[in-house]
Amino acid sequence: MADPAVDDVLIVASLLFVAAAATAAVLNRDPARQAVVLSLLGLGLAVLFTVLQAPDVGLSQLGVGSALTPLMILLTVRKVRRQRERRDGERHGGKRRG
Amino acid sequence: MNGWLAAAALLLIAGVGPSLWNAARGAPGRRVVAQNYATLLLCLVFLLLAQGYGRPAYVDLALVLSVLGPAGTLVFARLLLTGEEAGEGGEPPGTRRLTPVVAVGTAATVLPLCVVTGPGRATVKLLVIGALLLAGGVATTRAVRHG
Amino acid sequence: MSRRARLCVLAAGLLATAALLVAAVLRVPSFGGPWHPYGDRAVEAALRRNTANTVSAVNFDQRAFDTLGEESILFASVLGTVVLLRRTEDERTSEPRPVSVPATMRRYGIAALPVTLLVGLYVIAHGQLSPGGGFQGGVVVATAFHLLYVAIDYPALKRVRAVGLYEIGDALGEAAYVLTGVGGLLAGAAYLANVLPYGTFNTLASGGTVPLLNAAVGVEVASAVVVLLARFLSQALEIEGGRE
Numbered sequence: 001m002a003d004p005a006v007d008d009v010l011i012v013a014s015l016l017f018v019a020a021a022a023t024a025a026v027l028n029r030d031p032a033r034q035a036v037v038l039s040l041l042g043l044g045l046a047v048l049f050t051v052l053q054a055p056d057v058g059l060s061q062l063g064v065g066s067a068l069t070p071l072m073i074l075l076t077v078r079k080v081r082r083q084r085e086r087r088d089g090e091r092h093g094g095k096r097r098g
Numbered sequence: 099m100n101g102w103l104a105a106a107a108l109l110l111i112a113g114v115g116p117s118l119w120n121a122a123r124g125a126p127g128r129r130v131v132a133q134n135y136a137t138l139l140l141c142l143v144f145l146l147l148a149q150g151y152g153r154p155a156y157v158d159l160a161l162v163l164s165v166l167g168p169a170g171t172l173v174f175a176r177l178l179l180t181g182e183e184a185g186e187g188g189e190p191p192g193t194r195r196l197t198p199v200v201a202v203g204t205a206a207t208v209l210p211l212c213v214v215t216g217p218g219r220a221t222v223k224l225l226v227i228g229a230l231l232l233a234g235g236v237a238t239t240r241a242v243r244h245g
Numbered sequence: 246m247s248r249r250a251r252l253c254v255l256a257a258g259l260l261a262t263a264a265l266l267v268a269a270v271l272r273v274p275s276f277g278g279p280w281h282p283y284g285d286r287a288v289e290a291a292l293r294r295n296t297a298n299t300v301s302a303v304n305f306d307q308r309a310f311d312t313l314g315e316e317s318i319l320f321a322s323v324l325g326t327v328v329l330l331r332r333t334e335d336e337r338t339s340e341p342r343p344v345s346v347p348a349t350m351r352r353y354g355i356a357a358l359p360v361t362l363l364v365g366l367y368v369i370a371h372g373q374l375s376p377g378g379g380f381q382g383g384v385v386v387a388t389a390f391h392l393l394y395v396a397i398d399y400p401a402l403k404r405v406r407a408v409g410l411y412e413i414g415d416a417l418g419e420a421a422y423v424l425t426g427v428g429g430l431l432a433g434a435a436y437l438a439n440v441l442p443y444g445t446f447n448t449l450a451s452g453g454t455v456p457l458l459n460a461a462v463g464v465e466v467a468s469a470v471v472v473l474l475a476r477f478l479s480q481a482l483e484i485e486g487g488r489e
Contacts, residue, residue: 006103010147013110017118024122032178036121036129039170043140044118046159047110050147055156055376056300059368062159063384066137066166067173071391071474074177075481086485155375158368162385165361169388172350172395230360237353237396244347 007051014048035073039065102150106143109203113139120192127190127242130174134238135192137167138200138231142207145227149211154220157227164227168234175241193242200235204228295443296452297374304378305458309437313422316462320419323469330476336486338479344398354396361389369463373452379459383466391474399482408475411468418465425457 021041028034042065049058113135120132141163148156208228212221246254274280291302304312332338365385372378394402426437434440437454444451 006100006107009107010103013107017115021118028122033126033129036133036174039133040118040121040136043136050156050159055159059159059162059376059381062162062166063381067169067388068384070170071173072477075477078177079481158375158377161364165357165364166385166388169392169395176395233353237350240347240349
C-alpha cells in the first residue's frame with residue numbers, strides 16, 4: 001500500500017529532523033530556551049517512531065515530551081533563579097564573592 | 099504514488115522544519131510561536147500518515163497531540179513569556195497568522211479524510227480532532243499575546 | 246593509581262567495548278528487513294491470547310514481570326522526589342497570588358480539562374486494542390489536571406486537585422498490579438500468568454489479565470505524575486527561604 005520511495009523520504013526526513021533538533025538543543029545553553037528545542041526534539045522523535053511503524057513508543061514520547069518535561073524543566077529553572085535573586089538581594093553591599 | 103504520504107512528507111519538510119529553525123534561535127516569544135506551529139502541524143502530519151499507511155490506529159497519536167500540543171504551548175507561555183524571562187514587549191512574529199494557518203490546514207486535511215473514511219465513528223473522531231486543533235490554536239494565540 | 250594508569254585502564258576498556266560493538270554490528274540484519282524471529286513469535290503468542298495490540302501483550306502478558314519492575318521504578322523515583330522536595334523546617338510557604346488571565350484562556354482550560362481527561366481514559370481503556378495503554382493514557386490524564394495551572398493559575402489547580410487522594414491512588418495502582426499477579430498463583434499457574442478468559446478478539450473485553458494490569462498501571466502512572474508535579478509546583482511557586 002505504501003510507495004517505498006515516499007516511505008524512504010519520510011524516514012530520512014524524520015532522521016534529519018531529529019539530528020538537527022538534537023544539535024540545536026546542545027547549542028542552546030540557556031535551560032529555559034533549551035526546553036523549547038527539547039520539546040521539538042520530542043516531537044521529531046515521535047514522528048520518527050511512527051514512520052518506523054512503532055506508534056506505541058511514539059505515543060509515549062508525545063505524552064511525556066509535549067507538556068510534562070517542559071513543565072518540570074521550567075519550574076526548576078524558575079525556582080533556581082528565584083533563589084539566586086534572593087541570595088543576591090541579601091548580599092547587596094556585602095563583600096562575599098559568588 | 100501514495101498522495102497521503104507525500105502530503106505528510108511535504109508538511110513535515112515545509113512546515114515543521116522551519117519551525118525548528120525558528121525555535122532554536124531568537125527571542126522567547128518567537129520560539130514559543132514556532133513550537134505552537136510545530137505541534138499543530140504535526141497533528142495534521144499524523145492524520146495523513148494514518149491514512150497513508152492504512153492504519154486507522156495511528157489517529158490516536160493525532161488525538162493525543164491535539165490536546166497535549168496546546169497544553170505544552172501554554173506551559174511555555176506561562177513560564178517562559180511571563181516573569182523574569184520576558185524580554186521585550188509586543189507580539190512575537192507570526193502570532194496573528196497562526197489561527198488562519200491552523201484553520202486552513204485543518205480544513206484541508208480533515209475534510210478530505212472524512213470524505214475518504216465515510217460516515218461512522220472514525221469520522222466523528224476526525225472531526226473532534228479538527229475542533230480541538232482549532233480551539234487549541236485560538237487559546238494558545240491568546241496566551242502568547244497576553245504574555 | 247596515578248592518572249596515567251587510570252587512563253590506560255580506560256583505554257583498554259574502551260578498546261574492548263569497541264571490538265565487541267564492531268563484532269556485533271557486523272552481524273546485525275539489514276535495516277528494515279523482514280527477518281525478525283522474536284517478533285514473529287511475539288505476534289503469534291499475542292494473537293493466540295486474542296490481544297490485538299501485540300505491544301500490550303508483550304508488556305502485560307508475556308513480559309508482565311518486567312513491567313512490574315518498570316512501574317516500581319516510577320513509584321520509587323516519585324517517592325524519592327517527594328522526600329527531596331518536601332518543605333524543610335527553615336523554609337516557609339507563602340500563598341500564591343491569583344493571576345488574571347484572558348477569558349479565552351480561562352474557558353479553554355475549563356473546557357479542555359474534561360476532554361483531555363476523556364482522551365486519557367480512552368487511551369488507557371483501549372490499551373489492548375490500539376496503540377496506547379496504561380502509561381501513555383496515565384500521563385495524558387495527569388496533564389489534563391495541570392491544564393488548570395497553565396491556562397488559569399495555580400490556586401485554580403489547587404482547588405481541584407487533592408494531593409492526598411493521588412498519593413493513595415499511586416500506592417493503590419502499584420498494589421493492584423502486584424495483587425493481580427497473585428491471582429495467577431491462586432489459579433494454579435505462575436505469578437502474573439494470564440489466567441482469565443481471553444474474550445473476543447478486538448473488543449474491549451479481550452486479552453485476559455491485560456486490561457486489568459493496564460488499568461492498574463494507568464491509575465499508578467496518573468497518580469504518580471500528579472504527585473510529582475505537585476511537589477515541583479509547590480517548590481517553585483509556594484516555598485521560599487531555606488539554606489542552599
